[in-house]
Amino acid sequence: MSVPLRRIVLVDDHDLFRAGVRAELGPTVEIVGEAGTVADAVPLIKDLDPDVVLLDVHLPDGGGHAVIVQVAPERPAVKFLALSVSDAAEDVIGVIRAGARGYVTKAISGAELTDAIHRVANGDAVFSPRLAGFVLDAFREGDGKGSDPELDQLTGREREVLQLIARGYRYKEIAARLHISARTVESHVSAVLRKLQLSSRHELTRWAAERRLI
Amino acid sequence: MSSIGPIRLPISLPRVERVERGRELAGVCSGIGEALDVDPTFVRLTFAFLAFASGAGVVAYLAAWALLPAPGCPTPRQSRRIGGIVLLVWAAILALRGVGLSDSLVWPLALLAAGIVLTSAAGRFGERATVVRVCGLLLVVAGIVVYVTRNAGGASRSLLSPGAVAVALLAILVPWAWRLAREREAEHAERIRTQERADLAARVHDSVLQTLTLIQKDPADARRLARRQERELRAWLYPDRTSPPEGTLAGAVEAAAAEIEELHGVRVELVSTGDAALDERGQALVLAAREAMANAARHSGVDEVSVFLDAGDGTIALYVRDRGAGFDPEAVAADRRGLAESIRGRMERVGGTARIASVPGEGTEVELELKSP
Numbered sequence: 183m184s185v186p187l188r189r190i191v192l193v194d195d196h197d198l199f200r201a202g203v204r205a206e207l208g209p210t211v212e213i214v215g216e217a218g219t220v221a222d223a224v225p226l227i228k229d230l231d232p233d234v235v236l237l238d239v240h241l242p243d244g245g246g247h248a249v250i251v252q253v254a255p256e257r258p259a260v261k262f263l264a265l266s267v268s269d270a271a272e273d274v275i276g277v278i279r280a281g282a283r284g285y286v287t288k289a290i291s292g293a294e295l296t297d298a299i300h301r302v303a304n305g306d307a308v309f310s311p312r313l314a315g316f317v318l319d320a321f322r323e324g325d326g327k328g329s330d331p332e333l334d335q336l337t338g339r340e341r342e343v344l345q346l347i348a349r350g351y352r353y354k355e356i357a358a359r360l361h362i363s364a365r366t367v368e369s370h371v372s373a374v375l376r377k378l379q380l381s382s383r384h385e386l387t388r389w390a391a392e393r394r395l396i
Numbered sequence: 397m398s399s400i401g402p403i404r405l406p407i408s409l410p411r412v413e414r415v416e417r418g419r420e421l422a423g424v425c426s427g428i429g430e431a432l433d434v435d436p437t438f439v440r441l442t443f444a445f446l447a448f449a450s451g452a453g454v455v456a457y458l459a460a461w462a463l464l465p466a467p468g469c470p471t472p473r474q475s476r477r478i479g480g481i482v483l484l485v486w487a488a489i490l491a492l493r494g495v496g497l498s499d500s501l502v503w504p505l506a507l508l509a510a511g512i513v514l515t516s517a518a519g520r521f522g523e524r525a526t527v528v529r530v531c532g533l534l535l536v537v538a539g540i541v542v543y544v545t546r547n548a549g550g551a552s553r554s555l556l557s558p559g560a561v562a563v564a565l566l567a568i569l570v571p572w573a574w575r576l577a578r579e580r581e582a583e584h585a586e587r588i589r590t591q592e593r594a595d596l597a598a599r600v601h602d603s604v605l606q607t608l609t610l611i612q613k614d615p616a617d618a619r620r621l622a623r624r625q626e627r628e629l630r631a632w633l634y635p636d637r638t639s640p641p642e643g644t645l646a647g648a649v650e651a652a653a654a655e656i657e658e659l660h661g662v663r664v665e666l667v668s669t670g671d672a673a674l675d676e677r678g679q680a681l682v683l684a685a686r687e688a689m690a691n692a693a694r695h696s697g698v699d700e701v702s703v704f705l706d707a708g709d710g711t712i713a714l715y716v717r718d719r720g721a722g723f724d725p726e727a728v729a730a731d732r733r734g735l736a737e738s739i740r741g742r743m744e745r746v747g748g749t750a751r752i753a754s755v756p757g758e759g760t761e762v763e764l765e766l767k768s769p
Contacts, residue, residue, distance in 0.1 A: 289663070311702060315667035322670065322708055348667045349715040349761070350702025 206292025239266035247280035284308025307375035314347035452490035459483035504543035511535030660693035670708035696720020710768035
């Protein structure tokens, strides 16, 4: 199975971190551009039209979500993968609701990051254990129902998948454990991502409001 | 110390200078025309027309000559500016009389205006602010008194005076109160900023700098020290998320994870959803979890352990997972107390369960569960 070469743009205001990512990413990923601010990133991404943008949640002149909001309407095919040291739920939920296809922490290894980039490029969602924990918290049953039950609740299977992600399982291991295909795991995670972005549950709305996203 | 700056207007005006080029007298009209981008002839005509209003145009011209900076020079001297302002007020009075307003209205208006300007500009007089403010208020009162006495007709006394007083008071008090509020707000914000800066400096000094010093002394320990530092900083930066309240289950699990990181130099990736009060059964769960983490740190051979605490809706579950060496559960010697006693025994004594799954080469997962009693 040949893996297509993915073109990515790296947006992070720390030179050291960018250098680290450059050194660690696998050969199937090519960094075509780098930026350290929202102002630099937006025209660069529009110009280069990469497959994936690796996006720091915190940038000096705005934040990851500002980049997504400005780029996404013009370049709907560009996928965003958020990357952060932050543990704050509103940061994570905020950038996901702005349109990122996934969230990983900066402690991630080079191989895992490469894998996550390919996954996002293929249209799948990438959840770190921590993001899975936040989502389970936000969609906890019984409290804060929104207006659309289909969007505002997780199915039993989605909950199971998220719990396994939170436990540190990889997609393949989840598939084996639940006796489903890896493809099905992907589609559950994508469905959760969609709910995360569109649901009006008040926890999510509150997080988004705090980040002034709505 | 005190000096009167140019009166600031709430709108921005173009900077006007008298000019040399194309001037007829002092260059006032050419200067104004240039700044407003109109033919200076119109400006001259305006001044000439105003001159018919009791000579207001002449006085206004003198005022402008006094107030506008000479070509290439900075703002004129203070005494000259004060003179200019007096002339300007005089011109305004003349103009108002010229268009037919009676003295009984013009003079009170002038006094009122002067009083309001003085009151609202009092802050710029430094130590003498209070005196200036009182003077301004006196002028306002004088204006009202003059107005009332000059218009001592029946109707104006009963209807206009209270209204005039109220308007005058509002005109003075509102800007004053607004300014006061703004000053207090700015002061408050500044105090908070200073305090935050001091707090940050103290934090960086106590923790980050100390850690960096330790790492320079003993690089072998860098990983453990860096991780401890990271944990401390996170707890400080995101207090609501990363530090569950003391005395709860999530708080105790986090403390146990931190201990294991500290003792064994591994990274414990802890995710938790929900929380519960830390009762006796919860304490047993935490101790069992701690033992499972310690086992993973000691025997797995990898430096990362994943822990997930799911404390929602009655049942509490906790998972400790590593991707290390693993072992064959059947082959474990009966005397390995760690697994048998510290984990399984503890859980069973409080009515919980412990499952241990391990595959050689793939890692181990310990699953602890407490159903609600």
